[in-house]
Amino acid sequence: MKIKKNVAISDSGFIFNPDTGESFSANPIGMEMLEMLRDGMDYEEIRKNILDKYKSEKDTVEKDYNDFITMLKQYNLIENDGQKDD
Amino acid sequence: MEKLRYERPLIRKLESDMPNKFGSRTEFLPKTHIDGIAVKDLINDYGSPLFVISEKNIRETYQSAKKAFTTRYPKIQFAWSYKTNYLSAVCNVFHQEGSWAEVVSGFEYDKALANGVSGKKIIFNGPDKTEDDLRKAITNDSLIHIDHLDELYTIIELADEMKQKPRVAIRVNMDTGVYPIWDRFGFNYENGQAWDALNKIMRSGKLELVGLHTHIGTFMLTAQAYGTAAYKLADLAIGIRNRYNHKIKYIDMGGGFASSNTLKGAYLPGTDTNPTFDDYAEAITSALINSDFEPGNLPLLILETGRALIDDAGYLLGSVISNKRLSDGRRNTIVDVGVNLLFTSFWYDHKITPAREFTHYVEDTVLYGPLCMNIDVIRENVSLPLMNKGDQFVIHSVGAYNLTQWMQFITLRPKVVMIGSDGKPYLIRESESIESITAYEKMPEHLKSFKL
Amino acid sequence: MTDKKTIKIAVTALNAIDSPGPGVSVIRGLREAESFDVQIIGLSYESLEPGIYMHDLVDKTYQIPYPSSGTSALFERLRYIHEKEKLDMIIPNFDAELFSFMKLAPELDKLGIKTFLPTVKQYEEREKFNLPAFGEKYGFNVPESKAIHNIADLYSIGSTFDYPLVVKGKFYDAGIAYNIDQAKSYFNKISAKWGLPIIIQEFVHGTEFNVTGLGDGEGNTISAVPIRKQYITDKGKAWGGISISDKEMLDLTDQFISSTKWRGGFELELMKNKEGKFFILEINPRIPAWVYLAVGAGQNIPEALVKLAMGMNPKPFSDYAVGKMFIRYSWDMIVDLEEFQQISTYGEL
Numbered sequence: 012m013k014i015k016k017n018v019a020i021s022d023s024g025f026i027f028n029p030d031t032g033e034s035f036s037a038n039p040i041g042m043e044m045l046e047m048l049r050d051g052m053d054y055e056e057i058r059k060n061i062l063d064k065y066k067s068e069k070d071t072v073e074k075d076y077n078d079f080i081t082m083l084k085q086y087n088l089i090e091n092d093g094q095k096d097d
Numbered sequence: 098m099e100k101l102r103y104e105r106p107l108i109r110k111l112e113s114d115m116p117n118k119f120g121s122r123t124e125f126l127p128k129t130h131i132d133g134i135a136v137k138d139l140i141n142d143y144g145s146p147l148f149v150i151s152e153k154n155i156r157e158t159y160q161s162a163k164k165a166f167t168t169r170y171p172k173i174q175f176a177w178s179y180k181t182n183y184l185s186a187v188c189n190v191f192h193q194e195g196s197w198a199e200v201v202s203g204f205e206y207d208k209a210l211a212n213g214v215s216g217k218k219i220i221f222n223g224p225d226k227t228e229d230d231l232r233k234a235i236t237n238d239s240l241i242h243i244d245h246l247d248e249l250y251t252i253i254e255l256a257d258e259m260k261q262k263p264r265v266a267i268r269v270n271m272d273t274g275v276y277p278i279w280d281r282f283g284f285n286y287e288n289g290q291a292w293d294a295l296n297k298i299m300r301s302g303k304l305e306l307v308g309l310h311t312h313i314g315t316f317m318l319t320a321q322a323y324g325t326a327a328y329k330l331a332d333l334a335i336g337i338r339n340r341y342n343h344k345i346k347y348i349d350m351g352g353g354f355a356s357s358n359t360l361k362g363a364y365l366p367g368t369d370t371n372p373t374f375d376d377y378a379e380a381i382t383s384a385l386i387n388s389d390f391e392p393g394n395l396p397l398l399i400l401e402t403g404r405a406l407i408d409d410a411g412y413l414l415g416s417v418i419s420n421k422r423l424s425d426g427r428r429n430t431i432v433d434v435g436v437n438l439l440f441t442s443f444w445y446d447h448k449i450t451p452a453r454e455f456t457h458y459v460e461d462t463v464l465y466g467p468l469c470m471n472i473d474v475i476r477e478n479v480s481l482p483l484m485n486k487g488d489q490f491v492i493h494s495v496g497a498y499n500l501t502q503w504m505q506f507i508t509l510r511p512k513v514v515m516i517g518s519d520g521k522p523y524l525i526r527e528s529e530s531i532e533s534i535t536a537y538e539k540m541p542e543h544l545k546s547f548k549l
Numbered sequence: 550m551t552d553k554k555t556i557k558i559a560v561t562a563l564n565a566i567d568s569p570g571p572g573v574s575v576i577r578g579l580r581e582a583e584s585f586d587v588q589i590i591g592l593s594y595e596s597l598e599p600g601i602y603m604h605d606l607v608d609k610t611y612q613i614p615y616p617s618s619g620t621s622a623l624f625e626r627l628r629y630i631h632e633k634e635k636l637d638m639i640i641p642n643f644d645a646e647l648f649s650f651m652k653l654a655p656e657l658d659k660l661g662i663k664t665f666l667p668t669v670k671q672y673e674e675r676e677k678f679n680l681p682a683f684g685e686k687y688g689f690n691v692p693e694s695k696a697i698h699n700i701a702d703l704y705s706i707g708s709t710f711d712y713p714l715v716v717k718g719k720f721y722d723a724g725i726a727y728n729i730d731q732a733k734s735y736f737n738k739i740s741a742k743w744g745l746p747i748i749i750q751e752f753v754h755g756t757e758f759n760v761t762g763l764g765d766g767e768g769n770t771i772s773a774v775p776i777r778k779q780y781i782t783d784k785g786k787a788w789g790g791i792s793i794s795d796k797e798m799l800d801l802t803d804q805f806i807s808s809t810k811w812r813g814g815f816e817l818e819l820m821k822n823k824e825g826k827f828f829i830l831e832i833n834p835r836i837p838a839w840v841y842l843a844v845g846a847g848q849n850i851p852e853a854l855v856k857l858a859m860g861m862n863p864k865p866f867s868d869y870a871v872g873k874m875f876i877r878y879s880w881d882m883i884v885d886l887e888e889f890q891q892i893s894t895y896g897e898l
Contacts, residue, residue, distance in 0.1 A: 025890040026108070029188040033110045034886075036894055038483070041106035067103035071485060075105040078422065082108050085426050111596065111893050196619065362698075364719065364744040366619040368650060 012080065013090040014049045033087060040065070044079055047094060105420075105483045107458050110331035128450045128491040132516040136414055136452040137490045139514065139522065140489055144236065146415040148513040150496060152190055154410035159194045162406060165374035169382040172397040176220050179205040179498045181403025186224045186525040188212050191406070199401045203230040210237075220226070220349070220401070222268065222310070224248075226281065231255055235263045241347070241492065242266045244283055249294060256303040266308035269293050271329050273313050273322035282312065286329050295333070299341045306343065309333055310367075312351025312401070316360065316444075320372040323350060324380035331388035334396065347543075350381055356408030358445040358494050367445075370514055373403070404497040411496025413439060414452070417488045418467060428462040430484065435466025437472045438510065439495060440502040442475045449475075452489035455482030468507050472514050500526075505534060554853060557634060559590040559662075563600025563607065565585070568784045570640040573599070574841040576606045578851030581844065583863065585852075590634050596893045602884045609634070612896035616646045620653055627653070631660055633890075638663040638858050640851070642721040644834050645743075647672065665766075665813050667834050667856035674809070675832035677717055677748040683832075687808045689801075690828045692820075696746035701731050706749055715750040718743035723785065725752060755822040756898035758795070759800050761837050763850050765857055768813030771849050772866045773802040774843040778875070787839050787877070792846045794871040801827055814840075814854055842875040851871065888895050 014020075019027040024042055026035040037045060040061070047057045058072050083089050129136060132151050139147060158254075159175070166173045177191035177200035183205060188198070198209035201223030209219050216237020224244040226234070228251060234241050235255055243265055244251050256263050260438055268283030269291045278345055284290040298304050309330045313322055327350060334345050354377050359367040385395060415434035436442055449464070459480040466473035484490065503510055513526035562570025571722060572591070579587045588635050591610035593601050601610040611630045614622045630636065639662055641650040651659075654664045674683050678696030683689070692715075695706060707729075716735035717723040720743050727731035762773035774790060775798040778787040802817065805895060814836035821829045843850050846869040856863035892898040 012230060015221040021890060023890065023894040025894045027631070027886060027890070034893065035108050035451075036111055038104060038107040038456060039108070041108050044106045045108075050462075061103075064101055067102035070156055075485075076422075077534070079106040079108065081422065082426070086108065088108075253856065360735040365616055365648060369620050369649060 012048060012053070013051065014045060014083070015088055015090050018088055020045055020049070026088070028086075031087060033086070035088075043078065044076070048083075104456060104458070105485055107460055107483055109460070110420070126446070126450060127452060129452055131491075131519050134522060135517060136489055140414055142441050142522070143487065143512045143514055143524070144528065146438060146511045147415060148438075148495070148500060148511065148526075149414060149522075150184075150187060150246040150515045151410045151412075152515055152518045155187070155190050155407060156405050158192060158409060159191065159196075162400075162402065163194075164306075164376045165378040166382065166398065166400065169378050170385065170398055171395060172348070172396055174399045175405075175406075176218075176349075176399055176401050177402050178403030179209060181352075182209055182407050182500050184513060184525055185212055186523070187407065187500075190360070193291065197209075197399075197401075201225075203233075206230060206233065206239075207276055211214060220399070221498065222312075224402075228255070231263075232259070235259055235261050238264060240264055240266060240307065242268050242308075243294065243298075244268055246294065249297060253301050253303050256301075262303065262305050262354060264307045265298065265304045266306070266310045266345075266347075267291065267298070267313065268310045269330060269333065271311065271313070271326060273329075274320060275314060275317065275322040277314075279312065279314050283310070286333070291333060296531070299337070299343065304405040306337070306345060308345055308347040308349055308396075308399070310399075312353065313353060313446070315353045316355045316404070318355055318371060318442055319354045320380040322380075323377055324384040326350065327381045327384035327502075328388060331385055331390060335389045336367075343397060344394070347399050348385065349399035349401065352400070352402040354405035355401045356405050356494055356497060358408060358441070358447065361444060361446055380527055381502045385516040407496040408494045409496065410441045411494065411499065413492040413495045413499070415490055415492065416488055417484050417490070419486055420462075420484075421465070428460050429465055430481070431465045431467060432475065433467050434473070434475060434492065435468040435508075437466070437468060437473075437508065438499065438502045438505045439475060439492065440499055440504075441495060441497070446479075446492075447495065448475060448493040449479060449481065450491050450493070451482055451484055452491055458483055461549065489529055505529065509534070553584070553586045553588040554890045555574050555588060556859065557588045557590065557860055558855065559591045559592050559630070559634075559639045560607075560639055560642065561608070561640070561646060561714075563593050563598040563603075564595070565593050565599045567782060568786050569838040569877075570598075571836050571838040571840060573603065573606065574838055574844075575640055575642060575836055575851045576600070578839050578844040578849050579855065580606065582632055582849060582852035582855070584856065590630065590636060592630075592639075593892070596889060597884065600891055601898055602882055602888060603721075610892065610898050612892065616643075616649045623649055624653055624656060627657065628660065631662060636662045638855060640664075640836075640854065641666070644833065644835065645861045658761030663858040665854055667811065667813050667815075668764065670836050671809055671811060675834060677719070677750070677831060678746060680750075680829070681829075684829065687804070687805070690826055692751035692823075692828055694750040694829060696748050697736075698745050698747075700733055700736050703736065703749075708749060710749060711744040714751045715752050717748040717750055719748070728742075750830075753820045753822060753828050755820045755828070757821045757830075757838075758793075758798060758819045758821060758827075759790075759837070760798055760817040760819065761814070761840055761850065762802050762806065762817075763814050763853055763857070764806040764809075766810060768810045768895060769809040770803050770806045770865060771853050771857065771863055772848045773799055773806075774841065774846055774848050774850075774869050775799065775802070776839070776842060787875075790839055790842055790872065791874045792842060792869060792871055805829075805832075811858075814850060825893050839875055839877075842873060843869070845875065846870045 155429040176197040196217040271286035355371040508527040562572035565573040591607040684691030718739040724735040779789040816833040816837040818831040
């Protein structure tokens with residue numbers, strides 16, 4: 012699961028996909044997840060980081076993470092290299 | 098280190114469009130307390146979902162409506178519309194404020210009597226008054242508003258039989274420039290039906306014609322229609338005086354005033370556009386004052402407004418059950434409040450706010466109720482903060498019609514709490530139990546047992 | 550030479566697109582004002598409104614919430630903008646937002662922000678569905694109109710209206726329907742966007758003319774410029790027009806202003822039928838997008854509007870150049886992504 016390399020993510024929460032010309036905005040936790048995905052972290056690491064920092068539960072984070080990934084795929088922001096969900 | 102408050106991750110495509118009615122509404126200002134009591138505590142103590150009524154709000158709204166009329170017209174009487182909300186505690190707040198009772202069935206009539214309203218101060222409206230209902234109303238000297246000729250004949254017969262002179266009015270329907278015309282109730286003004294009924298009453302000599310009544314529609318967004326209606330009733334009253342030398346005692350303008358809710362399909366929110374009590378009062382009273390009544394001899398003006406007096410006093414508290422996505426990627430949120438409790442969600446885009454602070458990030462969502470039925474939609478499209486399972490919210494302005502039209506369907510109905518003027522919560526209706534439903538069922542002997 | 554006063558004015562409707570809002574034209578008028586200098590604060594709803602990026606016209610832009618968010622959300626935002634900018638005046642230019650600004654006008658005045666808008670009564674009387682009553686009250690020819698809330702009502706109006714008829718939205722959009730199927734299609738399309746009611750209007754054959762003008766709220770005409778639109782786009786918007794001299798139209802405009810005591814800018818949409826009779830088709834309660842033609846013809850309506858609001862007693866215009874034309878054109882600006890990002894994420898640029 013990797014964010015496409017040329018997607019521009021700015022600190023303000025503004026995301027730009029130069030391949031399609033589309034722009035997006037994300038909330039702070041969304042931004043953190045994007046950064047972690049970009050750094051190549053897998054789900055286990057991301058979940059741990061989120062739960063270390065925020066008051067939440069494993070099930071909630073897992074459900075929200077999967078939903079977030081679904082949206083990233085729908086928006087074509089994920090590298091499409093035939094790789095299966097990890 | 099204290100952990101931070103979690104919020105679900107959100108990514109949203111930026112789309113550019115010119116303003117249209119689907120523009121995002123900022124509904125994320127939280128409603129954390131009702132009359133000083135935390136929503137969280139109310140749900141904790143009484144469960145979710147929960148109806149909450151503010152006594153303070155009822156009294157304040159009533160006083161502002163009363164002021165709008167009494168500052169413009171000498172003789173005003175309100176009559177509480179039972180069908181809008183007939184929880185006895187609610188009715189009694191209105192009765193304490195001075196409202197008579199306005200009922201439309203034998204059941205409501207008995208409820209008003211049981212609440213302690215004198216028969217003389219009950220207005221009996223509606224197309225279905227049984228002979229027994231009418232007998233009772235005549236015995237108690239109530240104000241009977243006749244809806245159709247069959248009822249008129251029955252009352253004349255009963256007057257003969259009971260050797261009493263019932264106090265009656267007729268309901269009049271008319272063209273006020275607002276469509277559809279509510280011409281299914283009462284007698285039409287323009288085509289002469291109203292005069293026909295009035296002539297029958299006056300010539301029978303057996304009834305005392307005390308008033309004229311109309312109720313021109315519901316959720317009326319133009320105050321001026323009431324001016325037209327008041328003018329037409331005044332015209333009838335003056336005609337009766339001229340023809341029979343008989344003075345009617347009151348003009349009853351019914352109800353139908355809009356509350357602050359936003360009707361589905363409206364572009365601007367109801368709080369900005371709907372007429373105020375002052376607007377309605379100005380239209381009605383100036384029509385009466387400018388009619389041909391002698392200035393010192395104006396009839397009593399009766400108002401049966403229900404919705405506008407109680408809607409804003411009612412809140413429905415609930416909790417999020419789950420978040421999902423529809424197949425097209427749209428967010429949907431399932432909550433524990435369904436159309437079984439919130440009948441008015443068929444008419445309004447109810448204002449919904451979270452019960453605690455969230456960040457300013459919002460997501461468009463479809464809000465579904467908990468029923469396993471496709472019609473169970475509370476809002477087709479609403480921008481809400483990123484609420485997760487268990488988060489609580491407040492639905493605003495639900496005081497009118499929901500507590501009378503709610504359904505026992507699929508699930509049981511929850512508790513209703515009134516927050517008193519003293520700031521304390523009072524349980525005014527218990528939640529239902531399975532016994533409250535099955536107690537009325539009968540089981541034939543041969544169906545009592547089975548083997549599976 | 551005395552120093553000219555600088556007035557800070559917020560202007561909405563920066564969408565100078567193919568169905569343009571009047572904001573950019575209003576700003577051009579203000580920039581050319583002789584009696585004062587201006588600083589312009591743009592108020593936008595969307596990130597792609599061209600005016601946001603026209604830095605020679607607009608000094609700074611803030612996004613504001615949609616009218617459908619309600620006046621309290623709008624007021625909060627305006628108060629925030631006022632804290633930063635110390636506005637002297639706001640000129641709202643969208644039909645759909647006018648009601649909200651009219652409601653807020655007293656509150657804005659308390660903050661020291663002037664407006665010069667029609668009264669709620671004036672605004673409501675001229676609403677499309679009130680047009681027949683308006684015509685009767687003030688003695689104008691108007692087409693028969695009726696507001697409907699339900700698509701089924703299209704069947705029952707057949708007795709009052711002949712086809713073709715005009716199907717109009719509460720704020721914007723209209724279509725000419727030649728049969729019930731077309732009428733139904735317009736009903737659905739327009740109501741989905743602008744809500745209910747939908748207005749059904751008698752179709753008047755003839756030639757269309759327009760007048761823009763300005764009333765001082767006391768019944769006096771400060772400005773009036775009649776034009777004929779020369780080219781109309783498929784969206785029904787003028788792409789070219791010419792100022793004309795027509796005594797009858799000017800008299801009609803005077804009569805409109807004096808009888809209603811109209812306050813603020815407006816546009817009259819008129820139809821002259823075969824017999825030479827003028828019908829009022831629509832009264833728009835704000836300055837039209839083609840107002841720059843009036844400026845070019847010698848009547849700077851935006852400037853006069855500001856003077857009225859600021860108590861500077863503008864002298865009524867007595868003349869304008871006949872035969873001045875406007876020809877609209879589109880212009881591709883080059884904008885950096887950073888600017889778009891700035892307005893999209895922070896709501897300010």
